[in-house]
Amino acid sequence: MGIRRLGGKWLGRLSPGSSANSPDEAARRLIEQARTAKLPQGDYRKHSLAIHGQICAKCGREFDENNLHLLTVHHKDGNYKNNPPDGSNWENLCAYCHEDEHTRGL
Ligand SMILES: [Zn+2]
Numbered sequence: 146m147g148i149r150r151l152g153g154k155w156l157g158r159l160s161p162g163s164s165a166n167s168p169d170e171a172a173r174r175l176i177e178q179a180r181t182a183k184l185p186q187g188d189y190r191k192h193s194l195a196i197h198g199q200i201c202a203k204c205g206r207e208f209d210e211n212n213l214h215l216l217t218v219h220h221k222d223g224n225y226k227n228n229p230p231d232g233s234n235w236e237n238l239c240a241y242c243h244e245d246e247h248t249r250g251l
Pocket residue numbers: 201202203204205206238239240241242243
């Protein structure tokens with residue numbers, strides 16, 4: 146009697162969706178990890194523009210969609226892998242000011 150019951154529980158545990166659920170969740174986790182761990186360049190740029198605005202932090206030049214490609218994201222600590230979501234390591238600089246920023250110390 147006891148043995149039969151155990152067998153029934155065992156099967157009952159395995160069958161309901163455990164094999165259907167896990168690959169799905171694994172994939173979801175992978176996607177989420179990729180999203181948060183490695184932000185592709187375009188991603189943090191958009192993010193920084195959204196936080197700091199489409200304006201050069203140095204010369205104050207404003208940008209619109211026609212010349213937005215001239216506005217770049219500078220990493221204050223020089224580490225392009227350091228991308229805190231609050232934008233504290235980003236500075237929006239136009240291409241000229243950005244170059245100036247990087248050549249100044251030399
Ligand atoms: Zn500038």
